[in-house]
Amino acid sequence: MLGNLTSAITIYINENRFNGKIPPSLGNCQNLILLDLSSNNLTGTIPKEILGLSSLSIYLDMSNNFLTGSLPSEVGHLVNLAELSASGNKFSGEIPITLGSCATLLVLNLGSNEFQGTIPQSLENLRGLEEIDLSGNNLSGHIPQFLGKLTFLKHLNLSHNDFEGELPKEGVFLNTSGLSILGNDKLCGGISQLHLPACLKKKAQSSRGILAPKVIIPVACALAFICALSCFIVGRSMLKKSKAVFVTSPSYKDWKSVSYFELVESTNGFSVDNLIGSGSFGSVYKGVLPSDGTIVAVKVLNLQQPGAFKSFIQECKTLSSIKHRNLLKIITACSSIDNHGNDFKSLVFEYMVNGSLDMWLHPKDNEESESKRLSLIQRLNIAIDVASALDYLHHHSEASIVHCDMKPSNVLLDEDMVAHIGDFGLARFLLEASDNPSQSQTMSAGLRGSIGYIPPEYGMGGQVSTLGDVYSFGALLLEMFTGKRPTDDMFGDHLSILQFTAMAMPDHVMDIVDPSLLVIEREDEDTTNDDSNDNDIQENKLQNIKIAAWSNEEAWRNVLVSVIQIGLSCTAISPGERMHMNVVVNKLNGIRNSYLNLE
Structure with missing residues (x-):
């Protein structure tokens, strides 16, 4: 029956009680980008027809079943796949060298099986790998040096195998929090924090070596039993932990x-x-x-x-x-x-009918400038919309999410001028537990985002965090109300948009706000009734734009000061001094309510 779903792009049937074999007819589903068969009672081997689905690009998950046999060499046909998970089965044989053809693979999880042999050298081709889990197998030989040269590899689990020899000392092997080598008693060397024995050079044995087995064999047997028992206990606890982390999966239904x-x-x-x-x-x-x-x-x-x-x-x-x-x-x-x-x-x-916020803040020509003017209430509404979305991502989604690229071009406006955040290509999930979730590290930060909106700590190798998004929002907020990009030509080594706004606060705030905020349209009925004089018409059109004369200018100034103060608070150099987005939402709502009470 599943094979008849030829138009399906996702099949997501994990965590059920399906048994029997995986139907080869799934190979008919040539549009699949995701196939999740995990946590069932499936048996038998993997049909080669499934591994011929070159459309699979997000992930193929067969973990936690009772599948047997080898991993077919046809797995190399999955050249577009990002994540392959076959852990928790009874696969045996060697890891196929054809996996090296899956050049786009980001996650490879073959843990808790019965694979034998060595780690194939062909995996060296998978330059984008971020996670590898080969734990709980019967793999042996030396741990290859190329694993330390995979630039993006952040998590490597080789525990409970039979690897031997010297451990590499570069890349992921320098990161004790991302590396697990438990249960490989023949390993040596590595960095000192791993507490492995030093590697012994091959020298001529002393005469005592002949008698050593009489002592060593009984001791080794006892140690092996203790180690095996410990590994079993640790392995079970790690398995429970790993299942707890990934209890929810994306839904594409x-x-x-x-x-x-x-x-x-x-x-x-x-x-x-x-x-x-x-x-x-x-x-x-x-x-x-x-x-x-x-x-x-x-x-x-x-x-x-x-x-x-x-x-x-x-x-x-x-x-x-x-x-x-x-x-x-x-x-x-x-x-x-x-x-x-x-x-x-x-x-x-x-x-989104009304395009991006960037188009409204920075019109490209005079004609567009005439049609794209945002009032104060519209800017407040958009700011609240963006803040509400970030508050949801940071504090109310299943896993805290950092957008990593907040800027006006990623804020889109629908027909009612309601703002929607888009472009999550750099977003990161905060999955790791932490006493301070806003500072949880997802992966090496690097420079994530767009110049002018990147928080300073990212440039210094700091962690990706929700407070990084807060900084980007603050820069966006200042841009919304000053009309100047953080990368404006007037800003350089000695002046930034933060300094520019801070120096004007509070007495000169009216000098730095976006001029289009101070402009209003005034309809002149006379221009529609007199078409005889072109000069008069042009003069009347010019008079339709004037500086707003507010009945309570002081109250307006207070509104603008309050908004810009929030922007400055969000862009504090120290992440700990920045507001959290739930506080920002509450404050902006209060400012908007004050503004509406002036009407």
Whole structure:
């Protein structure tokens, strides 16, 4: 029956009591990007037909079943796959060298099986690997040096195998929190924190060596028994812990099925006329789905751009696990082959009629400037929308999420000018427990985000955190009310947007606010009744714009001062001095209520 779901893009049947064999007919589902069969009672071997599904790109999860036999060499056909999990089964034989063909693999989990032999050298080709789990097998030989050269590898679990020899001293092997080598008693060397014995050079044995077995063998047997018992206890506790961490998985059940050719049709062949924007990893086109007439935004990934595939996987995972009125809604994803035989990956979103906040804050020409003016209440509403979305991501989603790239071009406005945060290609889940969740580390931070909005601690190798998002929001808030980008030409080594606004506070706040905030449109009925004099018409049009004369200027100044103070607080150099987003939401709502009471 499952084989008849030829249009399905996801099959998600984990944590049930299905038994029997995996049906080879699943190979008919040529549009699948995700297949999750984990935590059932499935038996038998993996059908080669499934491993021929080159469309699989997000993950293939067969973990925690009773599958047997070897991992077929056809696994190398999964060249688009990001995550392969086959842990907790009874697979045996050697790890196939063809895995080295899965160049886009980010996570490889083959733990708790019966694999034998060595770690294949071909895994050296998987440069993007972030996690490897080969624990609880019967693997032997030396741990290859290339594992320490995988730049992005942050978690490596080789525990409870039979590895021997000297442990490498670079890359992940320098990170004791990301490395596990328990239960490999023949290992030596490594960094001192691992407390492994020193590696002995091969020398001529002393004469006592002949008698040593009489003493060593009984002692070794006793130690082996103690070690085996300890490993069993530790292994069970680790298994329980790992299951506890991943109790929830992304749900793609509501996603529509859409093919490459439907997207071509909907965007007029990805026509330049349909192009509505471009970013670091691809271009966005306006389209109309032929199946139901839905107007959509189609984000097409440029897979030649380094990190684009990783961005695609991350955005799929993030958007499938969150739901909020101020987050851009994803409709579906498409992973296929284009008409030239090249890999094609895209994300399909709700279309936002009013474009990005960036377009409204920084119109490109005079005509656009006339039509795109945001009032004070609109800016407050948008700021509250963005803050509410970040508050949800940080404090109310299943796992705390850091957006990592907050800026005006990633804030999109619908027909009612309600703001929606988009572009989660850099987002990170905070899965690790911490006494201070806002400071939980997800992975090496590096420079994540866009210049002008990146918190200073990221530039110094600090941790990715929710407080990093708070800094980016603060920079965005200052930009919204001053009309100046953090990268404006007026800012340099001696002046930043933070200093620019701080120096004006509070007495000169009116000198730094966006001039368009001080401009209002005044309709002049006379211009519609007198068409005879062109000069009069032009003069009347000019008079339609004037500096606003407020009845209570002091109250308006207080509103603007309060907003900018929040922006400055959010952009404090020390993360600990920044507001959390739930506090920001409450304060902005209070300011808006004060503004409305002035009306």
